[in-house]
Amino acid sequence: MTAIVESPVEQTAVEPAGLRPAAARPGEFRALELKKLSIWPPVVLAPMAGVTDVPFRSLCRRFGAGIYVNQMITARAWLERDRKTLKLAEFAADEYPRSIQLYGTVPEEIGETVRRLVAEDGVEHVDMNFGCPVPKVTRHGGGAALPVRHRLLRRIVHEAVQAAGDVPVTIKFRMGVDDDVLTFIETGRIAEDEGVSAIALHARTAEQLYSGTARWEAIAELKQAVTSIPVLGNGDIWEPSDALAMMRETGCDGVVIGRGCLGRPWLFGALAAAFDAEPLPALPDFAAVSAMMLEHAHMLVDWYDDEDSLRQFRKHALWYLMGFPVGGELRNRFARVSTLAELEELCAAVPPDLEFPTDVLRQPRSHTGGPRPVHLPEGWLESRESEEPLSRGAESVVSGG
Ligand SMILES: Cc1cc2nc3c(=O)[nH]c(=O)nc-3n(C[C@H](O)[C@H](O)[C@H](O)COP(=O)(O)O)c2cc1C
Structure with missing residues (x-):
């Protein structure tokens, strides 16, 4: 009797070593619509501090398509014309769309920065960071700590969306501080209410950092809760088959690729092929x-x-x-x-x-640490209803994750 091979996972046993087979069915997935941007395939290069600079983005863009987010910049540093920050905020001459991630905790500063990034630098997509787990950020109520103060989060998002006008604003966040303080559903609903164009969930808590595996079931839960804007999934996509699996399993509208493309900018070509149901390119020797x-x-x-x-x-x-x-x-x-x-x-x-050494295809590169307790400002969890940023301290950082 001939065995019927049903799942891609089983097929790997009989395929020659390489990427796991992956091909979307015709019409299975749609382009990601972010206001006037139509992104096909629905693939986003995750902002990564110290990594997603102009050279790396240009190389990734050469292989595939999608949207390639610049590194995170701090609103205050940009407003103060900090030289390093201004360099980080540059784009290649032919870069489209000009996409950047912004960090800040003071609503007015965020608004002013977004307005000027759009007007002066021609920025065409703004992503906002509410997932950074770095202690010097969370200790001052920024990054992954910020969604706890949901009214403050709303004010920041409101300012950004209003200031951006026609330019889409997206937000990226984690599941919450830890398993006792899960904020992702509330954050998604706030984003939806305030006119954000899409939301991206790194399916881990801040406490988890990069440990264990991403909890894709949280992406599915978010997708159920937030129905009027695209939900993007992030965490542990190493191969095109993972991207398709995440979209099929969670119903999400697009994927955000971080560590999977480190040392492998060609991954974006393989992703494009999988979404277009074309043969996957051979692994590079x-x-x-x-x-x-x-x-x-x-x-x-x-x-x-x-x-x-x-x-x-x-x-x-x-x-x-x-x-x-x-x-x-x-x-x-x-x-x-x-x-x-x-x-x-x-x-x-x-x-x-x-x-190409196929045995390392699914091995994480760069960050793998955690879990680690999250440093929060004193009394932070008891002051959830406050709509005020904590202090100026959190604005001094320029990198996150
Ligand atoms: C070196 C590095 C730098 C990062 N910097 C940022 C950042 O500035 N902003 C952000 O939102 N996430 C940052 N992240 C997190 C990634 O965007 C992504 O959410 C995370 O790596 C999980 O996705 P992955 O499993 O595909 O890597 C960083 C990750 C790495 C590895």
């Missing part, structure tokens, strides 16, 4: 990966106009190399690379025909 690395490194040096910026490339180099049997010594040299010539030399020292 080392020759293709080293070509990507070199291109990425050249783009970085061009963009920052400084070979010293290769310091920022070192973490990317290790992500690109993950799983390739290059040996400890060579890997260490990649981790200290400081010139383009040196990078070329190191790449040339690796056999170009090394196959």
Whole structure:
């Protein structure tokens, strides 16, 4: 009797090693509509501090389509014309849509920043961060702590949406502080009421940080509760099959990709193929990966106009190399690379025909830590009804997650 292969998971046993099979059925999914932006496939590159700069976004955009969010900037730092923040807020000349993530806790400052980002910098999509679990942020009532003060959250979101006019505003948040303080349904409803264009849930609590697996059932719950705007799911998408599975299992309207694309900008090409029901591209061998690395490194040096910026490339180099049997010594040299010539030399020292190491496809890169208790301001949980931001302290940070 011939066995009937029913699920993609079973099929992997008989397929040659590679990405798990993934193909949307015709008409199964729709483009993500954010005011005048129509995004196909419904895929978003997650904002990642220190990662989603112009060179990385440009490389990702080359492979696929979707929306590619710039790194987070702090409203106050931008208003004060902080040089580092202004550099973070730049876009490539051909970048469309110009999408950026904003952080802040003072409604008026958020409004002013959004108004000016749109008017002066031509920003076409604003995402807002209400999920950052970093202690120096939550301790001051920002990031993942903020949704606890739901009236303050509403004021901030209101200001942003009003200031943005025709430009869509989305918000990104976690399930809550911890399992005792789950705020995601309330946050989603506030967003819906205030005219937010879409919401994205990283399906973990702040306490979880990056530990365990993302709880996709929370995305399904949010989708049931918030019905008039798109709900995007985020957490643990490593392959195109995960993106389709998340959408099928939760009913969400799009996916947000973070760590899965680190060292793998080509993932956006594979995602586009899966959503278009086209054959998935072959996994790159080392020759293709080293070509990507070199291109990425050249783009970085061009963009920052400084070979010293290769310091920022070192973490990317290790992500690109993950799983390739290059040996400890060579890997260490990649981790200290400081010139383009040196990078070329190191790449040339690796056999170009090394196959892509499929065993690391689903292995998290970058953040994996947690769980860890969340630092909240004193009395924060008892002052849920307050609509005031806590202090100026939370505005001094410029990176989050
Ligand atoms: C290096 C790094 C930096 C991050 N920075 C931000 C950030 O600035 N803003 C934000 O909303 N999330 C940030 N995140 C969280 C991601 O956007 C995403 O929510 C999280 O990684 C879960 O998705 P994933 O499982 O696809 O990685 C960061 C994550 C990483 C790994």
